Amino acid sequence: MRENPAGEGKKTGLKLLFDRHLMLEFRGAKITTGAGLLAVRELDEMMGLTEMAADLIVERRTGKNVQHQIPGLLRQSVYARLAGYEDVNDHEGLSRDPAMRAVIGKRALERTAASSGTVSRFETDILTQEQNIDALASLNSAWVEKAVSRSFAKKVILDIDSSESPVHGNQKGSAYNGFFESTCYHPLFCFNNYGDCEGAVLRPGNVHSADGWKEFLEPIVDRYREMDKKLYLRGDAAFASPDIYEYLEGKGILYAIRLKANNNLYREIDHLMTRPVGRPSRKPKVFFHAFSYRAASWKKSRRVIAKVEWHEGELLPRIGFIVTNMTSSPEAVVHFYNHRSTC
Secondary structure, eight states: OOOOOTTOOTTSOEEETTEEEEEEOOOGGGOOSOTTHHHHHHHHHHHTTGGGHHHHSOOOOOSSOOOSOHHHHHHHHHHHHHTTOOSGGGHHHHTTOHHHHHHHOHHHHHSOOOOHHHHHHIIIIITTSHHHHHHHHHHHHHHHHHHHHTOOOSEEEEEEEEOOEEOSSOOTTOEEETTTTEEEEOOEEEEETTSOEEEEEOOOTTSOTTTTHHHHHHHHHHHHHHTTOEEEEEEOGGGOOHHHHHHHHHTTOEEEEEEOOOHHHHHHTGGGOSOOSSSOOSSOEEEEEEEEEOOTTOSSOEEEEEEEEEOTTOSSOEEEEEEEOOOSOHHHHHHHHHTTTOO
């Protein structure tokens, strides 16, 4: 490391030759790896996200010894995870980190952020109170609504899906799931095309993927109907149910949901089941076919899109079926569905 050039005081930083506006300062006590949180904090401030917590999360602490307020504790809890620190013990070091202290608030910047014990009590005592669990659920909805309301886009795409949350031990509600071949919970999620989590619900490990779909989805749909947004929904074959179709159609929601194959569906694409003549190309040969179909459990016929792919070196084609109320071309519907789970 070279010495400071002449004319630069001992307390000034080192200016870089390629850009004289940049300056390096060597202060070991103020080194941080969390500078990216400053951008997150700026967005938080602009939209007032964590400040909403003060109105929703119930504070039961009393006395004059309360040093860290609810918004600051929530910021520290959330920002630490955004920075990759999931263990509460990490807060012992984070409480002195200059970037973390800066994004939490004035009190933390002047002194220190909350200790591991304080954050632990916040997460396991305050947030676990029944009314605060409900508050967190409504807080998530409020955040998403605030973010989407700032967008000029007229449509919102919802992806609904279940997932596996493995457990180790005898946690209440966990159960063996044959599909995942593990003891787990089976949560239900919904994301929008902006990447926001619209909602999540923890369920026992042995329930069906679509179990409780209406109670879960209805508040999300109602919120967007008030915002006058055009809604689209994508789901896998677990959500291929006439009750779901009828609900979405009644709400004016366009959907693309995968269908499980059966002999009746195969008969509709019999003309595509003959291997194309000639030497197989390296690029798959893809064919689409749209037709009207009515399953025995359906009250009416619906549009189904079939996609048939012939691949080099494979004896049989790859086949997929999608039920939809969209009027776009078959290729467009399949393209739309294939972006499922990318939200």
